[in-house]
Amino acid sequence: MTASAPARLDALGASGPYRSRNLEQVHDVTGGLVAELSLVPWLYAQRTLRALRAAAPPDPARREEMLVEAGRLFATGTVDGVDAETFHRTVAAVSGMPITAVREATQRVGDYAAKACASVQMARPAGAVTDWRDPRARHGCGVWTRRGEVFVVHAPANTPAVHSAWLDALALGYRVAIRPSRREPFTPHRLVCALRQAGFADDQVALLPTDHETADRLIAEADVAIAFGADDVVRKYQSSTLVLPQGPGRSKILLTEGVDVARHLDTLVESVAGHAGTGCINATAVFVEGDPRPVAEAIAERLGALPSLPPLDERARLPVSEVASAKRIDDYLQSKVDDAIPLLGGGTVVDELGDGSAVLRPAVFLLDRADAPQARIELGFPCVWVAPWSRADGVAPLRDTLTLTVVGGDDTLITELVEDPTISKVYVGDHATTWTRPGLPHEGYLGDFLMHSKAVIVG
Incomplete structure (x- = not known):
């Protein structure tokens, strides 16, 4: 990637591309x-948001x-002079995500864009219409309307697929400003360019790379916003009614008594190491009703066979990072192991490739109780904690979960899990936690946050 001059990624404001004197290097x-x-200064960002609000x-x-x-352009076309394969290679090289996973995530965003307008309607209350001119408003009904006009996205860099999250807002008529991660800005830059190339005006969707201080001011200036990050982001915004924090998923699997582990091993491995x-x-955690060791050993055997390869290798399945960054992640992990039994990754998860980068190899740890604190640790590579679970433990260890796959179980247990407000998705049966499709809620429907219903009667 370094043989030629570095690319220039301009900000994309309400009056077109903007080239700043303040440049951030992307490696x-x-x-x-x-x-x-x-990187745009605050006054430029503020003017852009005001132009979006007026449009x-x-x-x-x-x-x-x-x-x-x-969606078509983003997934397969040439956007801002960059074809899809060049984009895939750039994102893989910068993010360390395997190129096959980048391609899959790119296609997922393109597919979601194509279905966004239909998907957002899944969130609309059955008793509400989308326009006050609907004939039902003559007798009085709910009208589903935006809570504001400008939606700001504080985006992460863990996977290109995350950028499907804010397309709902465009489908609902919001004007959207994305503050990209400075670590991987190529995906949101390409998506905003694709939207503009498809016909969205410059005052409909903008890309505003900023420093951290300006990012906070962007969120404060927005009508509504979404912020991705770790637990600190959730704590920062959890009391706000205008900011939707998106924190760690802490997705889990529960295998109940009598389940044939061999039959579901592919699903377990995909859940941990897919993408x-x-x-x-x-x-990040697997709970087993019974002895968890055979399950942990089976997962470790499969994950341990994955090769250490650079991200542009078609056979790569594991993430790659700069060596220093990989070692920081490893130091954190090893500091949290405590009494957990390592089956993979106990010494280190860092496998240096000799070019300044390192593969983050899988880690599998065996815990001795369901409420062990390590089961809440989520890291950006295949790292899973396997623990025993019994009916006496109840649902407490399974809470605070984005996706929970339950293999086996009875109606009473499933009902309790579905009704638990801290579990966002419950997949019953042989479904990987990574499975999804357009139209399904993620952490609820984004439309629940972006819209509200008001009573209207006309005539």
Whole structure:
């Protein structure tokens, strides 16, 4: 990636691309310089948000046409002069995510864009309509309306697929400003360019790379916002009604008594290591009703066979990071092991490739009780804690979970899990925690946050 001059990634404001004097260098996992990203000052960002707020959204039918086309362009087309394969290679080199996983995530975003306008309607209350001119409003009904006009996205860098999350807002008529991660800005830059290439005006969707201080001011200036991050982000915004925090997923699997582990091993491995284990929907804990050791050993055997390869290798399945970053992650992990029994990753998870980068190898640890604190640890690579569980433990160890896959179980248990407000998704049966499709709620429907219903009667 360093053989040629670094790319220039401009900010994308309400009046077109903006090239700043304040540039952030973006490196690949070997330390090579790949791009220079323009960081915008606060006054520029503020003017952009005000221009977005003053703009009117396209009509719904036109929004749908443009989102479908943008999805196609983003996934397979040439956008801002960059073809899809060049984009895949750049993201893999910078993020360390295997190129096959980058391709899959890119396609997922494109597919979601094509279905966003239909998907958002899944969140609309059955008694509400989308327009006050609907004939039902003559007798009085609910009208589903936006809570504001400008939606700000504080985006992460763990996977390109995360950028499907904010397309709902465009489908609903919001104007959207994305503050990209400075570690991997290529995905949101390409997606905003694809949306503009498909017909969205510059005052409909913007890309505003900033420093951390300006990022906080962007969220404060927004009508509504979404912020991705760790537990500190959740704590920072959890009391706000205008900011939706998206923290760790802590996704889990429960295997109840009598389950044939061999039959479900592919699902267990996919849940832990699918998409290189980088997502909030990857399982970080497996609870076993009975002896957890055979389950942990089976997972460790499969994950231990995965090769250590650079991210551009078609056979790569594990994430790669700069060596220093990988060692920091490893230091944190080893400091938390305590009395857990390592089956993989006990000495180190860092496997240096000799070019300044290192593979983060899988880690599998055996715990001796369901409420062990390690079961809440989520890291951006395949790392799983396997623990015993009994009916006496109840649902407490399974709480605070994005996706919970339950294999086996009776109606009483499933009902309790579905009714628990801290568990966002319950998959019953042989379904990987990574499974999803457009139209399903993630941490609830985003439309629940972006919209509200008001009573209207006309005539």
